[in-house]
Amino acid sequence: MNAIDFSPLFRSAIGFDRLARLMESARAAADGPAYPPYNIERTAEDEYTLTMAIAGFGPEDIEITTLENTLTVAGRAKEAEANRRYLHRGIAGRAFERRFVLADHIQVTGASLENGLLQLSLKREVPEAKKPRRIAVGNAPSAQLANDTTEAAAAA
Numbered sequence: 001m002n003a004i005d006f007s008p009l010f011r012s013a014i015g016f017d018r019l020a021r022l023m024e025s026a027r028a029a030a031d032g033p034a035y036p037p038y039n040i041e042r043t044a045e046d047e048y049t050l051t052m053a054i055a056g057f058g059p060e061d062i063e064i065t066t067l068e069n070t071l072t073v074a075g076r077a078k079e080a081e082a083n084r085r086y087l088h089r090g091i092a093g094r095a096f097e098r099r100f101v102l103a104d105h106i107q108v109t110g111a112s113l114e115n116g117l118l119q120l121s122l123k124r125e126v127p128e129a130k131k132p133r134r135i136a137v138g139n140a141p142s143a144q145l146a147n148d149t150t151e152a153a154a155a156a
Helices: 019-031 142-155
Strands: 038-044 046-054 062-067 069-073 096-101 106-114 117-124
Touching: 046 106, 062 106
Parallel strands: none
Antiparallel strands: 038 046, 046 117, 062 069, 069 096, 106 117
16 A cells, blocks of 8 residues: 655644654554454543453563553563474464554553453543633723723823
């Protein structure tokens, strides 16, 4: 699949390069490997659970990192035991790396590994400074308003 060149769109726009990176990472994710399989579940208004099927990996084999708005989950393959002879090997034990683009203010709040399923809890935590706030509109006392009008007329 050919990459789409968005540079003409950004000739008169400033600060939208993040959009191009987002679209490129989404395209790469669509073309990327399908291992390990995963589910993304919305558990509450601002809470999500990412579940990945990673049979054969232990907590010491998994590395979870976030940088800017990217969540990366990587697993290191275990060394195969030399004395084992497989007649059929269908359980994937290969290394992997999955990247997920996170929306603004999404934080990973926890991770657990049970029965071969890695579960990551994510929550949208908007800082107080970024939350909408209501601005009250006050009325100027009529005496003060009349006084200001008189002073303005006298100055003219």
